[in-house]
Amino acid sequence: MSKKSGSYYTPRSLATFMVQYLSGDLYSSKKRLDILEPSCGDGVFLSAIHEELSELFYKVDAIDLDLAAVEKAHALNLPNDYNIFHADYLEWSIKSDKCYDLIIGNPPYISKKLLSQKQKESCRKAHDKTQGFGSEVNNIWTSFLSDAIYRVAEKGIIAFVLPAEILKVKFGERIQKTLLNYFERIEIFTFSSNVFPNIEQDTIILFLYKAHESEGLYFTTISSSSCLINRKFKLKRKRSLEKQKLKWSAYPLLEYQITHAHKVKKLIPQIIDYCETIPGIVTAANSYFIASQSTVDEYDLTLLSQPIVQKGIYVNGCVKLSKSKMGKLIEDGKPAFFLDLSKSDPSNPKHNEYLKSGVEQKIPERYKCTLRENWYEVPGAWIAEGFFFKRCHDYPKLIYNEASALVTDASYRIKMKEGFDIKSLIFSFYNSMTLAFAEIQGRYYGGGVLELTPSEFKSLPIPYIEITDELFDEFVIQFHNKKSIEDILKFNDEILLKDGLNMPLSEIMSFKQVRNTLLQRRLNISKSQFT
Known part of the structure; x- marks a missing residue:
């Protein structure tokens, strides 16, 4: 882990879950898949893809700025279908308009104050690709998400581990509205405790589907890693949040509580x-x-x-x-x-x-x-x-x-x-x-x-x-x-x-x-x- 580089490496069990969870949707596509891992680190997602999607025909592009991590990813001796690049992803992405069926990973987390002027400019260019993100950059991960939205295929999926601030902070509200405009189905896995100790940030798993037979905004909260491994969770749709009446940080509330709260608020004077x-x-x-x-x-x-x-x-x-x-x-x-x-x-x-x-x-x-x-x-x-x-x-x-x-x-x-x-x-x-x-x-x-x-x-x-x-x-x-x-x-x-x-x-x-x-x-x- 490096705070300066924004690298918080993903536990293997979490990467495996994410790939396994999506495997049904990916196998049903019945075509060659183009997959992108924009912050591959030492290759934990690449290993999961190799192990869980072995019967699929796919090509993978993986990028990371950390040379030592890239060398570890190369040492996995993955097939030739895996193209692993040592590069700054936001600069690499400027040269490519390629679309991907699956974009998966754990983008870096670097606050604005730690970004160089060059990085800030790259982030702004990434924000410009997606209407609704705005020009202000608070953290580098938002730029990775914006770029992913820009290049995900027509029926593609984005699967990211992200800081939970997307649910909490003011700039997260803008992103929430943007996601609702771009994706038919959104799934958010939150954690009630530090399920994965080597991820210091309070995190969520975000699954974004450009097309899905069951549309909507869904949440679940995971209390232990075994809940993921054994699939002991239930996604619940939050229709009231889809209508943007509340920030997504209100997801723990029941639907009737959200509806009642807003009904009452309309009748009461404000401060x-x-x-x-x-x-x-x-x-x-x-x-x-x-x-x-x-x-x-x-x-x-x-x-x-x-x-x-x-x-x-x-x-x-x-x-x-x-x-x-x-x-x-x-x-x-x-x-x-x-x-x-x-x-x-x-x-x-x-x-x-x-x-x-x-x-x-x-x-x-x-x-x-x-x-x-x-x-x-x-x-x-x-x-x-x-x-x-x-x-x-x-x-x-x-x-x-x-x-x-x-x-x-x-x-x-x-x-x-x-x-x-x-x-x-x-x-x-x-x-x-x-x-x-x-x-x-x-x-x-x-x-x-x-x-x-x-x-x-x-x-x-x-x-x-x-x-x-x-x-x-x-x-x-x-x-x-x-x-x-x-x-x-x-x-x-x-x-x-x-x-x-x-x-x-x-x-x-x-x-x-x-x-x-x-x-x-x-x-x-x-x-x-x-x-």
Whole structure:
């Protein structure tokens, strides 16, 4: 395995399963097959093809950039029907318009920041081949998929091991819609745990059929490698996801849950109806512009400093950032002061010393700093009455800003519309329906971190009700003393959903199940299949 090259070699048992699984479709074609393996590595898929499709007449083209891996593939002594090339596939593919009946493999996984400029350009050219992929390249695997779509035959099949981010992240949504436009049948095999230890990425198996007698979008979740080997799985069609009402990350939900969720959402106002959301401060260098009390004292920066909350972890377990809570962060030595260096005094040697230290750290050379008239003047330093942290673990954090602190762009600042108040919004936010939609609409990353983009947060349905300051104060204490978020949801569901929306208990329980199902999948703690 090499993170720099993006090579995560496929377990032999997984490659064998994929070829075996497709063998029925391939044998029924009754013609010579052209097969492509665009990232062959040491030849695990080639060996599987040789062993499982021995009675078929086919030709194989296999390519890999890693010379050592290609030499291992050559050492397999495969028949002359196997053409193994040492090349950069994306460059090799530019010279070829050949179509293939089967394109199979495990494309490399290299994030945009690790790609050379030349690689980025090759990726963009590959994206241009398939309408709907767009010009933005986030990872090299999307380019391999786009090229495969371009060159798969009229009745061909693509079978790829891909990172599960295709189900989770924002650019994955664009790809999902594209696949639905190009293929009659899509099958996605997900894993409830790390079934194959030597694949570090959370992965899926994706089967794409240009033509199939049973069309549709199908999912199954595999709990162990034996489920694949013994074919102990069941594919279930997700018609609601085919209609693009939800991202595919909602696949663990039952059809009636998806249908019910969208029916309800159409009837409930959204967060955007009550407030505006604006990203927090972008400093371009938090470690420099956000300081602890000791740094403020050392450089005489008190008159330049304002309280700031940099990370959601600093406000865990509360719905109010009180003055005492902010004071505790400062007392504990957290970086809790934003430095407004536009107010620095040129006659103060300590101010000049701090500015000089920024130059020595090359802060002025950072991209966002170069866009400013003066590199040390950070725009947008205004205080919001509340803020929402875009990333969370167990549940989202919507906070009342009693301490009048600033926030970084880890948060969205909340500005209430006329006639509504922040305390009521926060109280109304914590219910099973809204948190279920946070799981439905958000995306998740390594370690199970949930993220909501501004549009995803603003479109969350919320059963807003006006509450008194006294009730909010009680809520703050209740939230602080809770054993788990379930304590809060049980109390608020009664007020917001049962009484406020007149929602039947069965529907409330359905939203609880939706949230728990997606939460367990996100945190990867489920021990059972969602099939």
